[in-house]
Amino acid sequence: MNSENADIFRRGLVELGLTLDAERVERLVAYHDFVFARNAEMNLVGFKDERDSVIKNLLNALGPWRQVFPTKRTCDVGSGAGFPGIPLAVALDMPEVTLVESKAKKAKFLAEACDRFAPTVKVLNVNAAEMKERYRQIIFCAFGSLNKIVRMAEPMLSEDGRILAYKGKREAIDQEIAECKARHKEWQIVPFKVPGLEAGTERHVCIYKSRHS
Secondary structure: OOHHHHHHHHHHHHHHOOOOOHHHHHHHHHHHHHHHHHHHHHOOOOOOOHHHHHHHHHHHHHOOHHHOOOOOOEEEEOOOOOOOHHHHHHHHOOOOEEEEOOOHHHHHHHHHHHHHHOOOOEEEOOOHHHOOOOEEEEEEEOOOOHHHHHHHHHHHEEEEEEEEEEEOOHHHHHHHHHOOOHHHOOEEEEEOOOOOOOOOOOOEEEEEEOOOO
């Protein structure tokens, strides 16, 4: 990461109110560099410009950090390059994070990334629909509609579990909630800031609690 983009990341952390020691900042920068270096051959993320990736991958992953419960057993479904699971695990010192990725090539990449930068994080190369384990916190980013997300996650949620779904415009979120079944409509919508995003860009995290919580 060049010095200008590293400064954008560090300033972004300050804007988010997220205080990290130098070792964690260096790990996150190194992890991002690892993703970016492998992106051309593996198509891990959609942003080819490093600045865009720092903002829209790394800072976006950390944007709603205040809504994440670090001590809950957490699963990041469809993790891809590891966003947001790896940045959250590193930044919040989360002891039990599992990344679920159905594509073997990407799961292999994730295992290597975790071994280097987030050794406590577990990687599963499975389809989420086949998961038998239960989690208290399940995170989705760029996965699909809220209706799809809640149907996918419900069998994996523990009785006191919650879903966190990264989303964009509030208008689109309201439409997705309208498409959910009646018992799946109770989402808490929390806006969050991503430092460096274009003015007017909306980011929200949608939170759904299991019926037993």
